[in-house]
Amino acid sequence: MEVIDTVQAMQAAALARRRAGERLVLVPTMGALHEGHVALVREALRRDGHLIVSIFVNPTQFGPSEDFGRYPRSMEADLGRLQTVASDTATVFAPPPSEMYPGTEHTWVEVEQLGDRLCGPFRPGHFRGVATVVAKLFNICQPDVVVMGLKDAQQFFVLRRMAIDLNFALDIVGVPTVREPDGLALSSRNAYLTPAQRQEAVVVSKAVFEARRRIEEGERRPADIIEAMQSILAQARGARVQYAEVVDTELLQPVERIGPGQEVLAAVAAMFGDTRLIDNIITRAPL
Numbered sequence: 001m002e003v004i005d006t007v008q009a010m011q012a013a014a015l016a017r018r019r020a021g022e023r024l025v026l027v028p029t030m031g032a033l034h035e036g037h038v039a040l041v042r043e044a045l046r047r048d049g050h051l052i053v054s055i056f057v058n059p060t061q062f063g064p065s066e067d068f069g070r071y072p073r074s075m076e077a078d079l080g081r082l083q084t085v086a087s088d089t090a091t092v093f094a095p096p097p098s099e100m101y102p103g104t105e106h107t108w109v110e111v112e113q114l115g116d117r118l119c120g121p122f123r124p125g126h127f128r129g130v131a132t133v134v135a136k137l138f139n140i141c142q143p144d145v146v147v148m149g150l151k152d153a154q155q156f157f158v159l160r161r162m163a164i165d166l167n168f169a170l171d172i173v174g175v176p177t178v179r180e181p182d183g184l185a186l187s188s189r190n191a192y193l194t195p196a197q198r199q200e201a202v203v204v205s206k207a208v209f210e211a212r213r214r215i216e217e218g219e220r221r222p223a224d225i226i227e228a229m230q231s232i233l234a235q236a237r238g239a240r241v242q243y244a245e246v247v248d249t250e251l252l253q254p255v256e257r258i259g260p261g262q263e264v265l266a267a268v269a270a271m272f273g274d275t276r277l278i279d280n281i282i283t284r285a286p287l
């Protein structure tokens with residue numbers, strides 16, 4: 001498994017493979033790899049092409065009071081895990097921050113509207129940081145296919161919009177969320193939870209599952225679905241709910257009434273102490 005840590009070397013390696021007629025499949029991550037990331041890698045390996053996994057904790061997507069400093073970093077363990085899943089067939093791109101942000105940059109990628117909804121108001125600048133680093137990763141790694149998790153549904157829709165709007169010639173594939181047996185979505189941030197918070201955190205997935213159940217059973221009124229999600233979230237006394245919403249999957253606007261066959265996203269964000277957890281379910285209403 002080749003590990004590359006400079007932009008120049010990664011871009012040269014990617015362009016050389018493309019010139020040789022190879023396709024490239026990218027899985028972007030911030031490391032601290034878990035079974036959710038492994039599911040993305042497995043999906044990527046099913047695609048035709050050479051696998052590139054990027055590991056980069058992107059400073060520009062963290063707010064000043066967020067967890068950039070304490071975000072888990074475990075490069076050795078990550079490389080071991082990738083070696084097990086992908087053996088020698090992958091390239092790992094793991095640049096230091098100074099490679100990605102040499103300090104001379106003045107260009108940012110902003111995805112209007114989609115980036116302002118849901119998590120947007122609670123994490124000012126977050127999606128600008130995400131869109132910017134992913135646009136850079138696309139240009140550096142030159143992928144034909146990019147594999148991402150639907151656990152971060154807003155991120156998925158924001159980046160899909162960016163790829164269309166900026167004419168990146170690639171496909172973005174979404175992978176369903178990998179969960180703990182009790183439903184909690186796997187996340188690198190789960191490691192921050194105390195045992196008591198971990199127990200309470202199950203309400204986040206319970207809330208989106210309840211939304212899915214109601215939507216699939218034909219409930220058309222988001223207000224009632226949101227009320228049901230809120231009452232599940234209220235069972236966790238230590239949770240501070242940031243939002244529980246039902247939105248469309250184009251611009252992530254609140255839905256007044258769910259139409260027949262409409263695809264919607266039920267989304268939740270809540271704080272457990274200093275730990276912010278999100279969960280999402282994309283589902284389609286019956287005709």
Ligand code: AMP
Pocket residue numbers: 028029030031035036037039040147148149150151152175176177178179185186187188
């Ligand atoms: P992160 O390292 O948390 O930035 O995530 C990197 C990629 O892994 C993103 O596309 C995430 O959506 C995806 N991901 C994170 N957690 C999960 C999960 N539990 N199931 C599926 N994909 C996930």
